[in-house]
Amino acid sequence: MKQSFFSGLRDGIPICLGYIVVSMSFxxxxxxxxxxxxxxxxxxxxxMTSAGQFAAVNLAGACATFTEIGLxxxxxxxxxxxxxxxxxxxxxxxxxxxxxxxxxxxTDEVFTLASTRGQKVGFSYMAGLIVTPYIGWSLGTIxxxxxxxxxxxxxxxAMGITLxxxxxxxxxxxxxxxxxxLMTLLIAISLSCLFKYTPALAALSAGWTIIVVTLITxxxxxxxxxxxxxxxxxxxAK
Amino acid sequence: xxxxxxxxxxTSLVTxxxxxxxxxxxxxxxxxxxxxxxxxxxxxxxxxTMTFPAILESTRSTLSAGSGFLVAIILAYFxxxxxxxxxxxxxxxxxxxxxxx
Numbered sequence: 001m002k003q004s005f006f007s008g009l010r011d012g013i014p015i016c017l018g019y020i021v022v023s024m025s026f027x028x029x030x031x032x033x034x035x036x037x038x039x040x041x042x043x044x045x046x047x048m049t050s051a052g053q054f055a056a057v058n059l060a061g062a063c064a065t066f067t068e069i070g071l072x073x074x075x076x077x078x079x080x081x082x083x084x085x086x087x088x089x090x091x092x093x094x095x096x097x098x099x100x101x102x103x104x105x106x107t108d109e110v111f112t113l114a115s116t117r118g119q120k121v122g123f124s125y126m127a128g129l130i131v132t133p134y135i136g137w138s139l140g141t142i143x144x145x146x147x148x149x150x151x152x153x154x155x156x157x158a159m160g161i162t163l164x165x166x167x168x169x170x171x172x173x174x175x176x177x178x179x180x181x182l183m184t185l186l187i188a189i190s191l192s193c194l195f196k197y198t199p200a201l202a203a204l205s206a207g208w209t210i211i212v213v214t215l216i217t218x219x220x221x222x223x224x225x226x227x228x229x230x231x232x233x234x235x236x237a238k
Numbered sequence: 239x240x241x242x243x244x245x246x247x248x249t250s251l252v253t254x255x256x257x258x259x260x261x262x263x264x265x266x267x268x269x270x271x272x273x274x275x276x277x278x279x280x281x282x283x284x285x286x287t288m289t290f291p292a293i294l295e296s297t298r299s300t301l302s303a304g305s306g307f308l309v310a311i312i313l314a315y316f317x318x319x320x321x322x323x324x325x326x327x328x329x330x331x332x333x334x335x336x337x338x339x
Contacts (some may be wrong), residue, residue, distance in 0.1 A: 154332060161310075161327045161331050185285070187283075210284065217287070222279060
């Protein structure tokens with residue numbers, strides 16, 4: 001086993017913890033909507049996407065057609081295409097088959113960690129980075145769908161913030177060093193508040209809001225600032 | 239094939255294709271400076287959008303979520319790492335909710 005595989009595994013731990021919480025709530029939600037435990041677990045193990053699975057369970061609960069479910073899944077998850085494109089520039093040269101494998105593990109959090117690393121990422125690091133969250137996502141779903149009532153509400157609530165806490169830990173150290181990144185964040189946050197609190201714009205689904213705001217923000221930033229060259233983004237403290 | 243099996247097949251296939259097509263078929267290195275900059279800023283744009291204001295609704299009260307957010311920013315500013323920052327935020331939420339809910 002390569003060293004980089006283990007450093008990927010380790011970097012995946014915070015994602016894993018956050019996923020356990022989110023997928024627990026998915027498991028509870030699915031069972032509450034009348035979806036069998038086995039289906040909930042199968043969905044998690046084949047999709048590994050929060051918003052997409054919630055949408056699918058909602059629609060399946062309402063006996064929607066496969067076309068509807070397929071379209072909704074595409075819309076909610078289309079942001080992964082953007083992330084996949086960015087990662088195509090970020091990964092080291094690797095075979096067709098390896099890229100096919102890694103593609104299955106592109107989530108918001110995995111993408112974020114991989115794309116903000118200072119150097120190119122290889123297959124073994126990515127594999128490690130994907131495995132831990134995948135285990136967490138599956139395990140959380142099983143827990144949520146079966147033994148959810150054992151967790152105190154206060155703990156579930158506190159763990160609900162962990163994924164966001166991780167996001168903060170990724171961006172703040174870079175924003176501290178690179179003013180353009182700080183400005184990019186401020187633009188993104190302002191736009192996302194605008195979309196959230198303006199009644200006409202709030203009709204846009206969460207998936208689309210992320211895409212639209214991201215494209216506007218990154219275009220603006222690319223016009224206004226040149227990135228600090230040689231991509232010397234601060235390595236996230238381990 | 240049962241309806242639920244179909245749901246699993248459709249969702250997993252669509253989700254996989256969305257993730258797989260760009261990374262597998264887009265191989266050449268981008269040459270445009272603007273596109274490179276655009277790609278460089280995308281993760282930060284995504285993270286900013288996903289984190290705020292959504293973080294404020296991630297716990298049982300805006301007060302506890304706001305406190306967790308603040309603690310996360312402080313820990314992150316001093317480079318405390320992903321795990322410690324995430325757990326610090328969760329601890330802040332737990333403590334604030336213990337006294338206020």
